[in-house]
Amino acid sequence: MLVWERPEPPERPALAPLSRERIVGAAIRLADSDGLAAVSLRKVAAELDVGPMRLYGYIATKEELLELMLDAVYSEIRPTGDSWREVLRSVAEATRQAVHRHEWLADLIGGRPQLGPHTLATGNAVAAAMHGVDLGTVVPAIAAVNAYVIGAVRREIAERRAERASGTDLRQFQAAFGPYLSRTFATGRYPALATIVRDGPHLTADQTFQAGLDYLLDGIETRIAR
Incomplete structure (x- = not known):
């Protein structure tokens, strides 16, 4: 098909912005609602509407996420x-x-x-x-x-x-x-x-x-x- 006959591909949504602060905030919301058992990198990724693999650029393990959550709450103390x-x-x-x-x-x-x-x-x-x-x-x-x-x-x-x-x-x-x-x-x-x-x-x-x-x-x- 010639270019003016070929349909354009569907528009890809822009990647949602991501940061450790946003990841930790989402994890805290999950924990506040349903406890620590509800917190996993996959569930946090779903909360942020991103793929789980994107989180690994910011946090390596769940243990690191828990440490960041704890420290974030200490900002309230x-x-x-x-x-x-x-x-x-x-x-x-x-x-x-x-x-x-x-x-x-x-x-x-x-x-x-x-x-x-x-x-x-x-x-x-x-x-x-x-x-x-x-x-x-x-x-x-x-x-x-x-x-x-x-x-x-x-x-x-x-x-x-x-x-x-x-x-x-x-x-x-x-x-x-x-x-x-x-x-x-x-x-x-x-x-x-x-x-x-x-x-x-x-x-x-x-x-x-x-x-x-x-x-x-x-x-x-x-x-x-x-």
Whole structure:
């Protein structure tokens, strides 16, 4: 066929723009919606409407993607305050809030040290706030706060997941098992525990977190004062 008789080929769509930031953003959206199990390079590529092989020019493995996701969320954790106590509290609270926004974060924090730029910036701000304090106190103090926050948020997220899996919230759970505890405590075998359950304060998750953090910071302050 001569050129003026030959039909033109169908127009090829332009390639969608791509960057690590867009890839990580898509992965976070998937994880926020359906958890880490929903995150794969293939699913992220589909979210971005690109071929999976294009992603390998930006990210080599899923492990790299998870590291980038974690560091991206650390950009939301911005220490504030004028004293070391205010800064440590702000990081603890901001981390907890970030986990509440991104439930999957509870599964990633607490392993090997993260070395992304946002994570390092947060750590640097905390270390700078404790300038002048003996390093023998600084290192275990920061580690203690990190361990407390990780344990606290994982427990909260475990409770959320239990509620979804069972279809019952904490109050319904307590109501279901309350009669059993009453019968058990009536035997007199667990008097100390019975007193706590009957007469102790019933704190909300927020109150529990803040109280535990106060006890920890008070202990650090006492150690520094020595």
